[in-house]
Amino acid sequence: NCGNINVQVQTITFEDTTPPTFVAPDDITIECDVDPSDLTIVGEAIDEADNCDSSLTEAAYSDAVQSNTPCFGAATITRTWSLTDDCGNATTAIQIITIEDTTAPTFTVPADLTIECDQDANDLTFVGDVIDEADNCDTSLSQALFTDSVAVNTPCIGASIIFRTWSLADDCGNALSAVQTITLEDT
Numbered sequence: 001n002c003g004n005i006n007v008q009v010q011t012i013t014f015e016d017t018t019p020p021t022f023v024a025p026d027d028i029t030i031e032c033d034v035d036p037s038d039l040t041i042v043g044e045a046i047d048e049a050d051n052c053d054s055s056l057t058e059a060a061y062s063d064a065v066q067s068n069t070p071c072f073g074a075a076t077i078t079r080t081w082s083l084t085d086d087c088g089n090a091t092t093a094i095q096i097i098t099i100e101d102t103t104a105p106t107f108t109v110p111a112d113l114t115i116e117c118d119q120d121a122n123d124l125t126f127v128g129d130v131i132d133e134a135d136n137c138d139t140s141l142s143q144a145l146f147t148d149s150v151a152v153n154t155p156c157i158g159a160s161i162i163f164r165t166w167s168l169a170d171d172c173g174n175a176l177s178a179v180q181t182i183t184l185e186d187t
Helices: none
Strands: 021-023 028-031 046-049 060-067 075-084 090-100 113-116 145-152 160-169 175-185
Touching: 021 075, 021 090
Parallel strands: 028 090, 113 175
Antiparallel strands: 021 046, 060 075, 075 090, 145 160, 160 175
């Protein structure tokens, strides 16, 4: 009542020790000709939030790639998503992206044909060869090879049917086979 005053100071410290939150994309398996950096396909982090930081950025990622040799193009990507608020609180999550090659190579089998029995069925410039081998991932694709199965046309010596099976496999073991029929006749 006499006007004497006692002043005390209380210090209230606001701190942010809570890391931000987000939802990482699910693990996914994609074909080797799909771009793993295309987030519309492999997914991206969503629902980034923080209890204090109102200017929170989007979650970012870094990749660690483990190749699957000898299967060219196949790999496992360990994608680490991370998000840090302005106070240095961080959250991380892992997404596994499995890259595989399940698609067989392609080629066009030479057309079936009929030749005279004295012509050389092994002359590929004459009976046809595969020249358009392709694969979605394997850049070192070898040439298509063939094996023959012969059905002899007795009693006509020299006349026969050759079933030429053309085969091609990529580094991941995906294979394609197609048959060309070469008929040898004596006219």
